Amino acid sequence: MARLSRAVMVLGVCCIVLGAITGGVGFYFASQSDCESGSQLSVAQISEDQTAGSNTELREYGDLSDPEQRIFRDLLGSTRQNFDTYDNSSAANELVNTVVIYRGERYVTRAVIVDCYNRGEDIQGLGELIAIVGLILFVPAYRYR
Numbered sequence: 001m002a003r004l005s006r007a008v009m010v011l012g013v014c015c016i017v018l019g020a021i022t023g024g025v026g027f028y029f030a031s032q033s034d035c036e037s038g039s040q041l042s043v044a045q046i047s048e049d050q051t052a053g054s055n056t057e058l059r060e061y062g063d064l065s066d067p068e069q070r071i072f073r074d075l076l077g078s079t080r081q082n083f084d085t086y087d088n089s090s091a092a093n094e095l096v097n098t099v100v101i102y103r104g105e106r107y108v109t110r111a112v113i114v115d116c117y118n119r120g121e122d123i124q125g126l127g128e129l130i131a132i133v134g135l136i137l138f139v140p141a142y143r144y145r
Helices: 002-032 066-076 090-095 119-144
Strands: 038-046 057-060 083-085 098-102 105-114
Touching: 002 119, 038 066, 066 090, 066 098, 066 105, 090 098
Parallel strands: 057 098
Antiparallel strands: 038 083, 038 105, 098 105
């Protein structure tokens, strides 16, 4: 029986070590993620014959408020594939689903929802679970020996 107890203790220690390594790797991946969940605004140029949808509002650039004009200009000049984050901005919310006529061209703005999923947190949780199983195996076997 002492031999079984020793084998269970070794298995428990292996699980604790494996769980610590897995949890550490998961923590590293979770901390390295630079993705941010939230809503963003996109802009795309459309031609005169294209429809932007039934929910859109047609507005002239001059009719936009100063914050809306600034956001619209930022979107047009963005180098990140015409996406910029304007979380909790009422001006950005007012621009969603809007066709803006700017310098004779038509642009449609849309909301883009970004939901980041980080697998590092799952890996970290798995490592914690493996370590707990290792403790559950090790402690009773250690006491029994």
